[in-house]
Amino acid sequence: MSTEITSTPSAVATDAVVVATDLTKIYGEGDSEVRALDGVSVSFPKGQVAAVMGPAGSGKSTLMHILAGLDQPTSGSVLVDGTELAGLNDQKLTLLRRDKIGFVFQFFNLLPMLTAKENIELPMKIAGSTPDPEWQATLVEATGLGTRMTHKPAELSGGQQQRVAVARALLSKPAVIFGDEPTGTLDSKTSSEVLALLRRAVDEFGQTVIMVTHDASAAAIADRTLFLRDGKIVRDAGHLSAGEILDTIKTLE
């Protein structure tokens, strides 16, 4: 399963993995029109954890869905690893996701009937390729699950399940991993284990992570923090501490 994904030569900084230009997303029409995104331009460089924050309804999920090619913007463009998403058909998008994008969701990350190990291998199986055994061993080690790898998700804790999901996203060495509230259902202890793994993915394995989160302590591990309100980026900061993040949130509300 290989594909030709045409790279557009661009003037964009070569180390940017995801580049969004003037994104607008409008839901509904007329009176009930909602501008979920209103002229968002942002680019994410390689090898960083970026956190997207903002009040409920500010457009975080919409932004992430569009960046990941799960949804189409009303206008604007998205480049993922040099590929323009606009105009890709379903088949091309599928292959792009396979090769370049990893996901960690809030709920329902794992198939209940497969073991943790099988869940990790699933995307590679679907693509019909074989994982690099050394890399896989490294990831298994990184999850810290040890012998529990042969257990079904129902027999794992929430934190363990999310770490499996992160490992799964990493196995194919994607260009970028998107996370939608990856720690949203976890308590602070298990949450920090998952965040540590994401951090390690970037620091040791050179991955790129973009995650939407509500949680200031989650955003505090990021190299860069974006704040959205009413579909606009209202602050684009580097690494912030949890305290600074909470302060920013207060000013936004």
Add this chain to the structure above:
Amino acid sequence: MIALVLRGLSTRKLRSALTAIAILLGVTMISGTLVLTDQIDRAFVQIFQQGNSKINVVVKQKPPFKDPQTEVFLNADLVTAVRAADGVRLAEPFIQVQGYVIVDGEPMDQTGGAPSFVFSSVSEELNPYSPIEGRLPTASGEIAIAKEIATKSKAKVGQAVTLATQDGIKPVKIVGIVQYGDGTTSLGGSTTVLAPLIDVQNWWSLQGKASYIYAKAKDGVSDEQLKANVRAALPQTDVIVQTGKEDADEQASVLNDLIGKIIRYALLAFAGVAVLVGAFIIYNTFSITVAQRTREFAMLRTIGASRRQILGTVVGEAFIIGSVASIIGIGLGMVFAWGLNKLFGAIGFGLPATGLILSWQTVVVALAVGVGITVLASIFPALRATKIAPIAALREGATLPVGRFQKLTPALAIVIAVLGAAGMVFGLISEADTTSRLLTLAGGAILIFVAVAMLARFIVRPVVGVLSVPITKVAGGVGKLASENAVRNPARTAVTAAALMIGIGLVVFVTIFVGGLRESFTGAIDNSLKSDVTVTARGFGGSLPAGVLDAVKAVPGVETASPVGGTAAQVDGQTFALIGVDLTTITDVYAFDWNDGSDEAVQSLGSDTALVEEAIATTLKLATGDSFKIQTISGKSATFTVAGTYTDPTILNGFVVDQAALKPLLQSNATGLNTVFVTETPGSNPDTVQAALDEALKGYPTAQVQSNAQQKDQVASSVNTILVIFYALLALSVMISLFGIVNTLVLSIFERTREIGMLRSVGTTRRQLRAMIRWEAVITSIIGGVLGVLLGIMFGWAVCKGLESEGLSFVFPTVQIVIFLVLSIVAGIVAAILPARRAAKLDVLEALQYE
């Protein structure tokens, strides 16, 4: 991906098993039917081949056309020419007729209307029967009996018994007990009697006649060579020369056409119904599970699964379920065949059968149907699964998108219904051959079922609206909840109900159809017969000895005795009955329903005029004054002019002529007497007259005396037997649809786990929960039952109207319909048992936390 499919199946064991059962039972019926009929087929071949194993060449009469009910005979003198042919060592005439032995007053005949045979005894070198005690009969008045008769009657060699013949009861002596071939097979229960040729010829009016001439070859002469030699010695064009094997195969195939094929197609039709019901359930199960797995599919899509791979997962699952179910179904089919065989034996319709045969054709057909239908039924749900957008994985409570196709459903359903109705109308009124008419009729009915199933979801809401009132009254809050659950997903309820609808619909249809058949007979007896008593011959195609008429006439209390006889005859290549009546008395015993003609016209029928039944006249485009040429099975023909037309699809269904005109057209052995219609002198006691008739006909054991009421009872009881068989076969389809209800309930309970936890946490008792599920099932089964009854009535009415000219009348089966509706409610309650238990067992806390 395959691993994923397998894993999915094993985690959803109960659901997979229930889905498999839906198709398994249909496959069981198909393979069972094929196994059984192969077995019957093989048994026939084996029996006839064994019968001819000592015979190299057979010579027989070539009838002008085929009529399975009539035996034809050839000139026994031809044996001289056969003996003179090169390479013939031995040649003998052989006759086979219907008759039976009576031991100590007990007739040793077949039960269930199958014929009992008397064979002329040929020499041991040609005879398939060999004595196991005593010897073969040679002199007049001697017989040998099959060992089965000896076992049953305890008759001994040397015992004096009587033989029921065409010519009355004859005293005979048993000189031997014989077995067929090596004794392992028998000819249909075997009531066979062997008697010398001369006795058979004399007692069955077959002087100078033979059924066959058997020839044996000299050493070193092959069957084919002998056949060629005998053929050369017989220049007659109206005789057939065959090798023993060819003749055996032909006889086997004739019998197989008569019995095996009918059983095969009838059973396959019911198996088809079972498969159709199974297809609905599979479709429904897959639709539900695809909807429930929306997020799973979406998640797979986000991590790179293509649409094709999603399609593959669902269809792959169907493929595996279909394959496993088909393989088990083939195994169960063997058991089914074995059981049916035993059943046929138990109801006195013993079929000859050899061991179970599982041919590769059976395996291929069963697998193709089982796997094919399962995969086909899963394709629409699978296509919908491919429409799930990856983003659905990120939304809680994501639901399956509405398919483009779904919006077209009503229009499509109406097109399908119109096509179906057109098919049914064509099937009923076209002039095509019966097979294609039946096929279009069945195809039309299937389309209508499908269309109604598609439209049913629009009636779910209003129907449940009506039902919820009494249900809420009876069951209170849980009743209300049940009603709401039923309309939550109308399509799901509708398809579940539709599966039951098919079974119930066909049960109602069969009830009406068979009721119509019964009515056509009893109505004909009531309307057409002026006679009080009828004398007929037992067994099929049987004719009465000529002496019966005089014996009846001599009975005190008999006012008129009117003889009727007939033969098979062809006009324009189609076979009808040519009926001879007594012109002076027929109108005293029979009321013609005239279209064109009058009772007076009957008296003036000449030797070349005939009355024609209306439907036949229409088919042949004959009207009064037209002439037609008719050829009887004897090969003789005559031309008649139509003198009138009347309607009677039941009793005198054919061409009516003077018996004097019929006589010269009959085979030489035929008496030309099949029935005597008798009226009693006014004021006489019917019981006394009937008893006197019985007494007077003692010497004619094949004669059967029945009052009109007894005839009707006989029809009713055979009709009831047919109904019971139909019901039993349809019960299987109804059972499959129950699995469908179970399946839907189990799946929706699974889906509502959290909700059930919530209901329990706010104080719903386990008993209330069970009641809620039970009412959901009952609502579904009522919808299915009502739709089924309505469609069944519609089909029944249409078919009865369409076949009106063939005597079928529509009778509304009120009582039965009430029973069927009650039964469908019971079915719902039964189907709810397992799902209700499962729901009630759920742990409240776990259910609440369930994802």
